Amino acid sequence: MITVHHLENSRSQRVLWLLEELGVGYEIRRYARDPKTLYAPPELRRVHPLGKSPVITDGDVTVAESGAIVEYLLDTYDAKGRLRPPPGTPERRRFTYWLHFAEGSAMPPLLMKLVFDKVRRAPVPFFVKPVTRGIADKVMASFVTPNLERMYAFMEGELGERAWFAGDAFSAADVQMSFALEAAAQRGGLDARYPRLRDWLERVHARPAYRRALERGGPYTIAD
Known part of the structure; x- marks a missing residue:
């Protein structure tokens, strides 16, 4: 099961959207920003050393950075290429x-x-x-x-x-x-x-x- 480490008001929202477009099951682990600094909480560093969102875990795979996450999800869960045009076009x-x-x-x-x-x-x-x-x-x-x-x-x-x-x-x-x-x-x-x-x-x-x-x-x- 994919886990989206979801920080409020962040780029991780578009990861949730992509998963919904793909129809892939996932769970959300929520993180709240510090109310004064608006930084992500230190708990995210347990998932990835930079402590930023978005990050996903999929079994023993951890992927950070929005673009890398998009490519991983398409490579892994979009075999028919519904959300990515054919190569060479x-x-x-x-x-x-x-x-x-x-x-x-x-x-x-x-x-x-x-x-x-x-x-x-x-x-x-x-x-x-x-x-x-x-x-x-x-x-x-x-x-x-x-x-x-x-x-x-x-x-x-x-x-x-x-x-x-x-x-x-x-x-x-x-x-x-x-x-x-x-x-x-x-x-x-x-x-x-x-x-x-x-x-x-x-x-x-x-x-x-x-x-x-x-x-x-x-x-x-x-x-x-």
């Missing part, structure tokens, strides 16, 4: 690209925005606040925001050519992309200027397997 190349794009390209600028938003709001002495805000605003205006907008425009254009990220059929690449685009919609400036991406999110959130994963996973405010 353009769709398979796009699938691989977006599978890695989610964490390699999409998440870093979103994380930078989160960090500099916190820097801007951080409690500091009044005479320091103009300096910290000025630095944060400059980095956002000169680097983070332009990169986010360029990335959103690129993804918007891609979805203008096909219904889903890998092609005309839904795939696990869409599952992998979900966390980044949910974070972008919540706090990254993904607004009405990008109607195809907003429509993609609506279609994702309407999938029965996605709804079942939310019911099993518990609160997930990133999708709100």
